[in-house]
Amino acid sequence: SRRPVTVAVTGGAGQICYSLLFRIASGALLGPDVPVRLRVLEITPALGAAEGVAMELDDCAFPLLQSVDISDDAATAFDGASVAMLVGSRPRTKGMERGDLLEANGAIFTGQGRALAQSAADDLRVLVVGNPANTNCLIAMNNAAGVPAERFSAMTRLDHNRAVAQLAKKAGAPVADVERVAIWGNHSATQYPDLTHAVVGGRPALEVVDQPWVESDFIPTVQKRGAAIIEARGSSSAASAANAAIDHVRTWLTGTPEGGWTSMAVRSDGSYGVPEGLVSSFPVTTRDGSYEIVQGLDVDDFSRSRIDASVAELAEERDAVAGMGLLG
Ligand code: NAI
Numbered sequence: 001s002r003r004p005v006t007v008a009v010t011g012g013a014g015q016i017c018y019s020l021l022f023r024i025a026s027g028a029l030l031g032p033d034v035p036v037r038l039r040v041l042e043i044t045p046a047l048g049a050a051e052g053v054a055m056e057l058d059d060c061a062f063p064l065l066q067s068v069d070i071s072d073d074a075a076t077a078f079d080g081a082s083v084a085m086l087v088g089s090r091p092r093t094k095g096m097e098r099g100d101l102l103e104a105n106g107a108i109f110t111g112q113g114r115a116l117a118q119s120a121a122d123d124l125r126v127l128v129v130g131n132p133a134n135t136n137c138l139i140a141m142n143n144a145a146g147v148p149a150e151r152f153s154a155m156t157r158l159d160h161n162r163a164v165a166q167l168a169k170k171a172g173a174p175v176a177d178v179e180r181v182a183i184w185g186n187h188s189a190t191q192y193p194d195l196t197h198a199v200v201g202g203r204p205a206l207e208v209v210d211q212p213w214v215e216s217d218f219i220p221t222v223q224k225r226g227a228a229i230i231e232a233r234g235s236s237s238a239a240s241a242a243n244a245a246i247d248h249v250r251t252w253l254t255g256t257p258e259g260g261w262t263s264m265a266v267r268s269d270g271s272y273g274v275p276e277g278l279v280s281s282f283p284v285t286t287r288d289g290s291y292e293i294v295q296g297l298d299v300d301d302f303s304r305s306r307i308d309a310s311v312a313e314l315a316e317e318r319d320a321v322a323g324m325g326l327l328g
Contacts, residue, residue: 004035008081011088012040013049019242041077074115089130106326113143154265156281158244177201182283183263185310192306
């Protein structure tokens with residue numbers, strides 16, 4: 001069998017990890033022939049709860065799981081990590097302003113960026129899930145001296161998967177028939193789920209569904225799906241978020257299908273007028289742990305205004321954290 005791969009995960013006692021860790025350990029992340037060493041970071045008061053999750057991981061007797069190590073020290077938790085999934089973050093609590101949220105998470109992601117640079121493996125790939133995911137990723141990336149910016153990404157795959165599912169349902173087609181859906185911008189309510197290039201069973205999606213549905217149903221449904229899950233379930237999407245995190249990293253490492261793409265929030269190189277350096281979602285192709293932003297897509301006026309609105313929010317968040325000195 002193959003050489004074991006070390007996967008570091010933060011927020012190990014939280015809701016997403018209660019699904020995510022088990023899927024990683026089962027082989028869903030790296031494939032059925034790759035042994036896994038899990039390294040889990042939690043804050044000190046949650047170490048006991050994380051130990052409980054580790055007990056359950058033991059009790060699954062996963063053949064691929066070689067070890068589970070838990071720590072409240074980031075450099076220790078990230079030691080030797082080839083994949084780091086940064087799930088833990090500071091949630092917004094009552095009375096907290098947006099600036100307070102950015103600052104609290106800024107402290108977390110500056111420290112984790114430095115710790116990744118210090119102790120992770122040379123082939124490190126980073127996925128930021130914890131919100132505000134794009135800006136947390138920007139902070140970690142800017143504080144991880146020596147780690148190439150292309151190794152960092154934030155998660156919009158849940159939004160992407162939600163968009164695929166909504167389109168398939170409306171078209172009465174299997175999800176496997178849907179390709180070339182794109183999420184642009186921020187993982188927030190301003191995100192732009194874009195069907196202008198999407199195809200369903202080889203046909204342009206916009207020949208299968210109509211524009212009024214796209215504008216008044218599809219886009220708001222995808223944008224507000226997180227809130228709808230909280231309303232229905234009484235707690236936030238955790239299993240689907242964990243599933244998207246698995247999909248994101250697996251697609252990054254193994255590649256997008258020929259002619260298809262996925263959505264990832266990555267450092268902008270200025271493509272599509274998104275200011276260079278912002279961590280924005282784009283349609284990307286992937287291969288062997290690298291990605292490329294899909295080039296040459298037509299952006300119509302409607303798409304342009306939606307992308308611009310979300311990117312403006314990202315620029316505001318960047319300016320706020322830069323003003324707090326969090327970008328190094
Ligand atoms: P949760 O609150 O159940 O768990 C978060 C865990 O992170 C807690 O156990 C907490 O102790 C831990 N944590 C906090 N600060 C930490 C630090 N500095 N280091 C290590 N661990 C730390 O939250 P849940 O449901 O697991 O969600 C996690 C994050 O993912 C939230 O920020 C949520 O908003 C975000 N999210 C992002 C999505 C996306 O599409 N990008 C989708 C769904 C959730």
